[in-house]
Amino acid sequence: MPETYRETYKVIGMSCGGCAKSVTSAIQSAAPGSEINVDLDGKTVSVSGAKEDVVKQAVEDAGFEFAGVA
């Protein structure tokens, strides 16, 4: 999986900008240099530069439910 690999995941429980920020910073600290875009309406997080298991762990540590590839 190349570092620039981009994937979109479903994340359950995000309801506001604060949630988006929590998820973003959790992934960023787990995978420094990764690019994260949260879509609150679609309940998805698009990430490049981080592997799925790292994203999953960060999302769960932040208190949200990781629901796999969107």
Ligand SMILES: [Cu+2]
């Ligand atoms: Cu929130």
